[in-house]
Amino acid sequence: MYMTPLLEIQDLKVSIDGSQILNGVSLQFEAGKVYAVLGPNASGKSTLAKAIMGLPEFNITSGDILYNGESILDDNITERANMGIAYAFQIPPAIPGVRFDDFICRICPEYQCKEPEGHFMGKACSCRMELYDDFERLGISNLAYRDLNEGFSGGEQKRSELFQVLAMQPQIMFLDEPDSGLDYDSLKLVGRELKSIREKGTTTMVVISHHRYILEFLEVDVVYILQGGRLVYTGDMEDIPVLAEKGYERFLSEMKEAA
Amino acid sequence: MTSSERKEQAEAAKDRKATYGADIDLDEYQFGGNPQKMAADQISEDDKDLVEEVGFRTDQKGVSGSFAQFDNESILADVLMSQEGLEVMPISQALTKYDWLSDYLWNAVSVDTDKYTARSELESYDGYFIRALPGQKIRMPVQTCLVMKKKQFAQNVHNILIAEEGSELHIVTGCATPSTVEQSLHLGVSEFYVKKDARMTFTMVHKWNEAVDVRPRSAAIVQENGVFVSSYAILSPIKSIQTYPKVRLVGKNARAELYSVVYGTKDSVYDIGGSLMLEAEGSSGKVISRTIATENSEIIARGDLQGRVAGVKARLECNGLLLSKSAKIVAVPVLDASAEGVELSHEATVGKVGADQLNYLMSRGLTEDEATSLIVRGFIKLQAPDLPPALQRTIDEAVQLTLEQGL
Ligand SMILES: Nc1ncnc2c1ncn2[C@@H]1O[C@H](COP(=O)(O)OP(=O)(O)O)[C@@H](O)[C@H]1O
Ligand SMILES: [Mg+2]
Numbered sequence: 001m002y003m004t005p006l007l008e009i010q011d012l013k014v015s016i017d018g019s020q021i022l023n024g025v026s027l028q029f030e031a032g033k034v035y036a037v038l039g040p041n042a043s044g045k046s047t048l049a050k051a052i053m054g055l056p057e058f059n060i061t062s063g064d065i066l067y068n069g070e071s072i073l074d075d076n077i078t079e080r081a082n083m084g085i086a087y088a089f090q091i092p093p094a095i096p097g098v099r100f101d102d103f104i105c106r107i108c109p110e111y112q113c114k115e116p117e118g119h120f121m122g123k124a125c126s127c128r129m130e131l132y133d134d135f136e137r138l139g140i141s142n143l144a145y146r147d148l149n150e151g152f153s154g155g156e157q158k159r160s161e162l163f164q165v166l167a168m169q170p171q172i173m174f175l176d177e178p179d180s181g182l183d184y185d186s187l188k189l190v191g192r193e194l195k196s197i198r199e200k201g202t203t204t205m206v207v208i209s210h211h212r213y214i215l216e217f218l219e220v221d222v223v224y225i226l227q228g229g230r231l232v233y234t235g236d237m238e239d240i241p242v243l244a245e246k247g248y249e250r251f252l253s254e255m256k257e258a259a
Numbered sequence: 260m261t262s263s264e265r266k267e268q269a270e271a272a273k274d275r276k277a278t279y280g281a282d283i284d285l286d287e288y289q290f291g292g293n294p295q296k297m298a299a300d301q302i303s304e305d306d307k308d309l310v311e312e313v314g315f316r317t318d319q320k321g322v323s324g325s326f327a328q329f330d331n332e333s334i335l336a337d338v339l340m341s342q343e344g345l346e347v348m349p350i351s352q353a354l355t356k357y358d359w360l361s362d363y364l365w366n367a368v369s370v371d372t373d374k375y376t377a378r379s380e381l382e383s384y385d386g387y388f389i390r391a392l393p394g395q396k397i398r399m400p401v402q403t404c405l406v407m408k409k410k411q412f413a414q415n416v417h418n419i420l421i422a423e424e425g426s427e428l429h430i431v432t433g434c435a436t437p438s439t440v441e442q443s444l445h446l447g448v449s450e451f452y453v454k455k456d457a458r459m460t461f462t463m464v465h466k467w468n469e470a471v472d473v474r475p476r477s478a479a480i481v482q483e484n485g486v487f488v489s490s491y492a493i494l495s496p497i498k499s500i501q502t503y504p505k506v507r508l509v510g511k512n513a514r515a516e517l518y519s520v521v522y523g524t525k526d527s528v529y530d531i532g533g534s535l536m537l538e539a540e541g542s543s544g545k546v547i548s549r550t551i552a553t554e555n556s557e558i559i560a561r562g563d564l565q566g567r568v569a570g571v572k573a574r575l576e577c578n579g580l581l582l583s584k585s586a587k588i589v590a591v592p593v594l595d596a597s598a599e600g601v602e603l604s605h606e607a608t609v610g611k612v613g614a615d616q617l618n619y620l621m622s623r624g625l626t627e628d629e630a631t632s633l634i635v636r637g638f639i640k641l642q643a644p645d646l647p648p649a650l651q652r653t654i655d656e657a658v659q660l661t662l663e664q665g666l
Contacts, residue, residue, distance in 0.1 A: 053622055055618050055622075056614075056618065057614075076621070076627075077618055077621035077622050078621045078624060078625065078626050078627065080622075081621065081622050081623060081624040082624055086622070087622055089619060089622075092619055093613065093615045093616045093619050095616055095619075095620070095633070095634060095637055096637050096638060096640075097636065097637025097638055097639070097640035097642075098633055098634075098636075098637040103623075106625075106633075107623045107624055107625065147637070148637075164623060168623065168624065
């Protein structure tokens with residue numbers, strides 16, 4: 001029986017400023033599974049995720065994106081976000097004057113204060129307390145009162161992005177190199193956080209990464225490899241150590257020979 | 260300077276055009292008046308609504324003193340009974356009471372600066388005198404409000420504010436006109452004196468209308484270890500405003516910060532500046548403006564830092580956000596160092612709301628309008644670290660209110 005996948009990409013061609021970056025990519029993401037999207041630098045991984053999120057500079061020249069079987073090409077970013085698609089930015093822009101904790105409360109219903117304003121006589125409401133506890137879990141308590149993304153270090157950006165995306169409780173999340181620039185301790189925190197999401201099984205996770213640690217820790221179900229804007233390989237967990245050892249070039253050429 | 264010398268100088272400058280801003284024909288306006296004292300309970304209901312819009316509390320809750328002037332007609336001046344060490348009175352009364360006060364008159368601001376200062380001196384005037392006595396820390400703000408209601412009329416005030424040695428003084432002031440007033444002019448001379456080890460903050464919210472021209476002439480002199488913080492928000496339409504407050508840091512380690520927020524609407528022209536003259540060792544400061552231009556508004560944001568002795572340090576930021584194709588923002592930063600080892604820096608940006616910021620916020624579920632408004636609110640947020648939280652809130656609330664109406 002054919003189950004409609006949560007997200008299906010059909011022969012997607014994407015160009016930026018007139019130059020084509022994705023040259024016809026077809027792949028699927030099923031509900032509840034964990035995917036790795038791998039590939040050498042500049043192979044189009046981020047482009048794929050951003051085009052799915054609907055960022056307007058990514059021009060879809062042909063193909064389709066189906067979400068629960070329906071095309072979402074006409075939906076804007078906000079609409080896609082509200083459908084349950086989330087993207088953790090590689091380099092999120094700074095938003096001066098918008099406090100990180102206020103912003104989270106604004107975008108996540110879970111943390112929104114349900115009490116009337118002024119009710120707490122200067123004390124934080126219980127939702128805020130919960131929020132601060134959750135910050136603590138990802139080691140970003142120090143960011144609470146800072147302006148969103150303003151001067152966040154590389155590692156802080158990653159964890160703040162992950163925090164936001166998780167808090168939105170999406171159906172599918174694209175994590176664009178959630179592990180790059182993290183120290184060992186942060187890597188563990190992030191790994192554990194992602195693992196617990198995986199175990200709940202309610203969210204499809206797509207991880208773009210260059211490191212095996214997170215992917216192996218998460219036990220990804222499917223590995224997609226992009227190269228030159230094309231899907232060149234589909235595999236699974238077993239491929240990751242081989243890939244790490246041989247590198248993309250050798251791995252892919254040996255695969256071609258074998259085929 | 261004697262009174263007759265002042266008049267002479269003013270007479271000589273009577274036709275001197277200002278360096279900036281559209282020239283105004285002063286003969287089109289009626290000057291003068293003889294303000295009478297009034298009590299808080301004599302303020303009419305309409306006037307109450309008006310002054311409350313710029314943060315003036317007619318119940319006088321949470322303030323240490325109040326001053327309100329309606330055209331050049333009636334004046335309210337009050338100090339909280341239990342408040343020691345504070346003086347709030349009409350300048351006319353203060354000049355009679357204190358002989359020494361004439362030394363402060365036209366000292367920070369020169370009477371012959373231009374035709375506006377000259378005319379202010381030549382016509383009869385009133386205004387406020389606010390003073391914190393030596394060592395008095397007056398934590399609750401003094402509120403002042405200048406209201407202009409008459410048509411074809413010029414309201415000319417002369418204010419003198421003094422924080423004596425070791426004192427602390429916070430002023431929150433609003434200026435307002437009812438939306439129905441036609442063609443009128445506000446000339447406000449304000450002289451600030453911050454003595455050794457004193458702190459003064461001045462928080463001002465302007466609410467004028469499209470028929471009003473405003474030409475404030477303000478200057479401050481800050482002495483050793485003194486701190487002067489001015490925060491200014493103009494959020495309403497106006498015909499034109501041109502203001503360029505100048506602060507002289509004359510004492511060792513004196514510090515000044517000038518913040519302004521301009522939210523330009525309609526066909527208004529705002530020429531807003533701030534100048535710091537760093538004349539003493541260890542003096543420092545900031546001039547920061549955030550401007551937002553919508554509709555057909557035009558904003559000129561000037562800033563001027565002058566380092567006169569070695570080792571002084573100051574920063575200038577003019578950031579503008581254009582929200583309309585037919586609006587205009589010009590940033591004019593000037594850094595002028597005439598000594599070695601002066602550290603002056605500036606940042607000037609004028610731009611639209613960034614697409615990357617918008618897309619990012621939309622990816623978190625906000626609509627385009629919500630995202631724009633969040634970016635604008637964040638941009639305009641003034642964070643003056645030396646401002647008491649209550650005054651910060653005054654500015655924040657005024658800004659929020661405007662944005663809610665505007666966006
Ligand atoms: N905004 C952009 N403008 C121009 N070229 C871009 C832009 N974004 C990505 N590209 C180009 O598209 C190609 C794929 O980029 P990207 O998807 O970021 O690769 P990856 O994430 O796999 O490293 C690269 O050659 C990159 O330079
Ligand atoms: Mg990338």
